Amino acid sequence: MKKKKILITGGAGFIGSNFANIHKDKYDIVVLDNLFLGDKDNLDSDIKFIEGDACKQEDLDKAGDCIGGTVDYVVHFAGTSSQPMFNGDGFVWGYTNAISSFVTTVEWARKHGATKFLYASTSSLYANNPLPLVETQQVTPPNHYAVTKHMYEECSACYHAVYPEMDIIGFRFMSVYGPNEEAKGVYANLISQFAWDIGRDLPPVIYGDGTQTRDFTNVKDVVQGITLAMESEKKLGADVFNIGLGKSTSLNDIVDALNKAFGKNIKPKYIENPIKEVYIHDQYADISKIQKVLGFMPTVSLEEGIQHQVDNLRLEKVKKTSSDDFR
Numbered sequence: 001m002k003k004k005k006i007l008i009t010g011g012a013g014f015i016g017s018n019f020a021n022i023h024k025d026k027y028d029i030v031v032l033d034n035l036f037l038g039d040k041d042n043l044d045s046d047i048k049f050i051e052g053d054a055c056k057q058e059d060l061d062k063a064g065d066c067i068g069g070t071v072d073y074v075v076h077f078a079g080t081s082s083q084p085m086f087n088g089d090g091f092v093w094g095y096t097n098a099i100s101s102f103v104t105t106v107e108w109a110r111k112h113g114a115t116k117f118l119y120a121s122t123s124s125l126y127a128n129n130p131l132p133l134v135e136t137q138q139v140t141p142p143n144h145y146a147v148t149k150h151m152y153e154e155c156s157a158c159y160h161a162v163y164p165e166m167d168i169i170g171f172r173f174m175s176v177y178g179p180n181e182e183a184k185g186v187y188a189n190l191i192s193q194f195a196w197d198i199g200r201d202l203p204p205v206i207y208g209d210g211t212q213t214r215d216f217t218n219v220k221d222v223v224q225g226i227t228l229a230m231e232s233e234k235k236l237g238a239d240v241f242n243i244g245l246g247k248s249t250s251l252n253d254i255v256d257a258l259n260k261a262f263g264k265n266i267k268p269k270y271i272e273n274p275i276k277e278v279y280i281h282d283q284y285a286d287i288s289k290i291q292k293v294l295g296f297m298p299t300v301s302l303e304e305g306i307q308h309q310v311d312n313l314r315l316e317k318v319k320k321t322s323s324d325d326f327r
């Protein structure tokens, strides 16, 4: 049987490369990435790769041509992937890159035969909503990054009303960690940043007192959630799903777990929180919707995920000096 075809935008980045590497045998995959933050080395060498911009139709065409011009699915990870990228001079670029890459890729996907367009939204748009965070809550995005993801979701609902033949499914990832984050440098997940510090005997830098919590979710489980939606026989329309572990863990507990995995005892350095936008103090997801609709079940415990991270540290590839440079 002929393999189904997937275009992955932003596929040389952290989550995209994990998605591509996991699926390269089962699917005919092409990755499009402008290498703004991605690294071609994140991808297994036999994956088709085009360096190009998801805001440009001609670059999407080049990628599409690699797998015969049409696709079955598009998975969109490209875009402006973190709030600090919108700071200062990044403001106009941040919005332009986020929105232009999204609408150009959605339109390209529909015109090139995709039956499903799967995209990354974010749990940041819940801000400090009551826990657990659930898809039915009203959201007020707390920063520009979350505003762009909210726009994706709103745009998808309108687009799907006009073009119901293509499902457009969004995923509100919680705090994702795992391999292939080195190229993200200061934008990487705190588990990676703290691991890079402790691995070099530097103190991880914590904003505030370290009691803030996140729903740290292994990238393998994020790939699992997206895959279930991609392969589902159900018509999912323009639905949106949380993907998380469904548990909250404090930054202090993360530092303890990393020290345990390294066999070290490096104390964190606590500093005043410099973040000026609304700061999200606590987070964990209600994952019952994705469990019920798609059969999702997290498979990687935090202990296992952290041990894997420590055992596979690639300090030579890290593009930052310490979590003091953070943001």
Ligand SMILES: NC(=O)c1ccc[n+]([C@@H]2O[C@H](COP(=O)([O-])OP(=O)(O)OC[C@H]3O[C@@H](n4cnc5c(N)ncnc54)[C@H](O)[C@@H]3O)[C@@H](O)[C@H]2O)c1
Binding pocket: 009, 010, 011, 012, 013, 014, 015, 016, 032, 033, 034, 035, 036, 037, 038, 039, 052, 053, 054, 055, 076, 077, 078, 079, 080, 081, 082, 097, 101, 120, 121, 122, 123, 172, 173, 174, 175, 176, 177, 184, 189
């Ligand atoms: N990592 C997380 O915890 C997390 C949480 C919620 C949502 N997300 C979202 O998931 C997606 C993937 O996140 P990630 O952590 O892998 O980030 P990432 O920055 O590693 O990946 C994004 C990739 O897109 C590429 N890119 C950016 N703009 C592009 C463009 N115009 N054309 C082509 N390529 C472009 C970058 O070079 C990078 O490789 C992002 O949309 C992000 O906002 C991530």
